[in-house]
Amino acid sequence: MWNVGGYELESGEKKQVILHPNGRNYEIPTTLICGAKEGKTLLITAQIHAGEYNGSAAAARLAKEIEPEKLCGNVILMHCVNTSGFWQQQPRFIPEDHVNLNADYPGKEDGTIGQQIAAWFVKEVFPQVDFIADLHGGGMCEALAPCIFFPRAPKVTECALGAAKAMNVNYLLASSNAVGEYGYAANMLDIPGFILECGYGGLLREEWIQQVQECMKRLLEHFEMYAFGMPKLDTAGRKIYRNAEYLETAKRGVWYPAVQENQKVKKGELLGELGDFFGNVTERYYAAGDGTVIYYTAGMCVLEGDPLVAYGLEDSAESY
Numbered sequence: 001m002w003n004v005g006g007y008e009l010e011s012g013e014k015k016q017v018i019l020h021p022n023g024r025n026y027e028i029p030t031t032l033i034c035g036a037k038e039g040k041t042l043l044i045t046a047q048i049h050a051g052e053y054n055g056s057a058a059a060a061r062l063a064k065e066i067e068p069e070k071l072c073g074n075v076i077l078m079h080c081v082n083t084s085g086f087w088q089q090q091p092r093f094i095p096e097d098h099v100n101l102n103a104d105y106p107g108k109e110d111g112t113i114g115q116q117i118a119a120w121f122v123k124e125v126f127p128q129v130d131f132i133a134d135l136h137g138g139g140m141c142e143a144l145a146p147c148i149f150f151p152r153a154p155k156v157t158e159c160a161l162g163a164a165k166a167m168n169v170n171y172l173l174a175s176s177n178a179v180g181e182y183g184y185a186a187n188m189l190d191i192p193g194f195i196l197e198c199g200y201g202g203l204l205r206e207e208w209i210q211q212v213q214e215c216m217k218r219l220l221e222h223f224e225m226y227a228f229g230m231p232k233l234d235t236a237g238r239k240i241y242r243n244a245e246y247l248e249t250a251k252r253g254v255w256y257p258a259v260q261e262n263q264k265v266k267k268g269e270l271l272g273e274l275g276d277f278f279g280n281v282t283e284r285y286y287a288a289g290d291g292t293v294i295y296y297t298a299g300m301c302v303l304e305g306d307p308l309v310a311y312g313l314e315d316s317a318e319s320y
Contacts, residue, residue, distance in 0.1 A: 002034045002074055004128065009034035012069045019078070021120035026084070026113060031063035031077040039073025039225050040130040043193075044216060048101045048134060048181060050082040051091020054199040055135025058212035066226060073225045076129065081117070091140045091202060102136075102177075102195075105184035121181065122189075131163065132182045132193030133219055135212060138200025141299030142307070145261040145292075146211060147171040149195040151186035153178075159192040161240070165320060166222040167196065167215040168233060171294055172240045173312055200261075201298070239319055241312030245288050248307055249274060253282060255302045259309060263293045271309045274302070290314040 002009045005019040009032055019028040044062075046055035056079050063077045080086050081101060088095045099114025107118025126132075138144030146169040150160040157174075164172045175195075177183035182193035196215055199208040218233070220226040249255070253274040259265060265287045274283040291311035302308065 002032075004032050004076060005030075005124065007032060012036035014063075014066070014068045016063075021117045021124075022109065024113065024116065026117070028081055028083060029079045031059075031075075031079070033063070033066055033068050033071055033075040033077070035071030035073050035075075035225070036069045037072040039071070040223050041074040041076070041128055042220065042223065042225065043076045043078070043125065043129040043132045044135065045078045045081050045132070045181065046135040047080040047082050047086060049092050049136060049139070050080065050085030051089075051140050051202045052135075052137035052199065053202070053204045054137050054208040055196070055212050056080050057204060057209045058216065059135065061209070061213050062216050066220075071226055073130075073223070075220075075225075076125070084113075102134075102180035105179050105181065106188070118181075122184070126185050126189055126191055129191060131159075131219075131223065132185055132191060133216065134180075134182045134193065134195045136195050136197045137208070138197065138295050140202045141297050141301070142200050142295050143261045143298040144197055144200040144295035145171060146196075146198040146208075147173060147294050149173050149175040149177070149197070151178075151183055151193070152176050153183075153186040153190070153192075155190045156186050156192035160186065160194050163192070163219060163222050164194050166218050166233065168211060168218065169196070169198070169215070170238045171292070171312060172238075173244050173294065174240075174242050197295075200295070235320060239292070239312065239317045241292075241317050243316035244294065244310060244312045245291065246307065247271065247285055247309045248305055249302050250304065252301075252303045254300050255297055255308065256281075256300070257296050257298060257309070259293045259296055261293055261295055265291055265293060265311060271311075272296070285309070287311065288313075 094114035097112035
């Protein structure tokens with residue numbers, strides 16, 4: 001017998017349910033799959049940022065494809081965590097309180113709705129899982145190369161990186177985030193996991209859906225939970241970046257990027273300019289070292305603290 005959020009499942013059973021964090025009138029559509037055999041428990045979350053859609057579409061397909069009698073272990077597939085953001089077309093934050101569930105852990109049980117959702121994950125969900133795969137994509141104004149962020153958390157880095165290497169993306173980046181969903185779980189609770197980033201611009205594209213779905217299949221095979229018969233992975237051109245530069249703006253302005261995702265940059269190369277509507281430049285940004293652009297803001301409007309360009313540093317890279 002397996003119990004999640006008040007729902008009980010027998011071995012070899014699958015259920016589509018609505019989870020209600022802390023008993024609130026807040027809905028997280030979820031597929032629970034209890035395998036017929038022993039194994040790990042995998043948590044897959046989509047749309048923590050509600051404008052990043054491809055992971056949600058991939059999760060729906062994966063949930064239909066997994067047959068519980070062939071599964072070793074359990075799978076929790078949360079199709080959309082930020083449902084209020086989805087229905088209100090708020091692409092990033094919980095609209096009721098502006099909480100970012102990738103930056104506001106561990107939350108508060110008696111706090112605002114976003115804080116309560118984070119606290120519910122910490123208390124009710126994380127203790128049941130062995131690995132977390134959090135599905136994201138570039139923001140509404142970000143262009144992004146598919147990549148995985150894995151945690152700098154000594155007790156779980158090896159497990160997380162090993163799983164990341166089994167995915168079909170070219171760039172793996174070490175991350176110090178300890179306040180997002182997977183980052184908090186890794187650093188504070190010793191639960192390994194990663195963020196898979198695929199897609200951008202609020203777009204839903206078939207090739208991105210398929211890539212995310214393939215990654216999740218490979219993850220299940222990596223942990224010997226399910227046999228999909230995936231082909232051997234081509235690792236040509238793939239890199240692990242131990243260090244990256246995350247360029248942010250210190251003030252609002254009109255942004256003119258000079259790079260694109262996947263672009264190779266040299267130290268001192270222009271990354272972009274900040275200015276005004278008249279085309280007057282107030283600041284120029286240059287690469288601190290040789291690197292590869294992972295994502296950048298492709299829109300013009302940037303506010304204080306907004307990301308501009310992120311690039312992996314080649315002097316920290318290793319191929320595998």
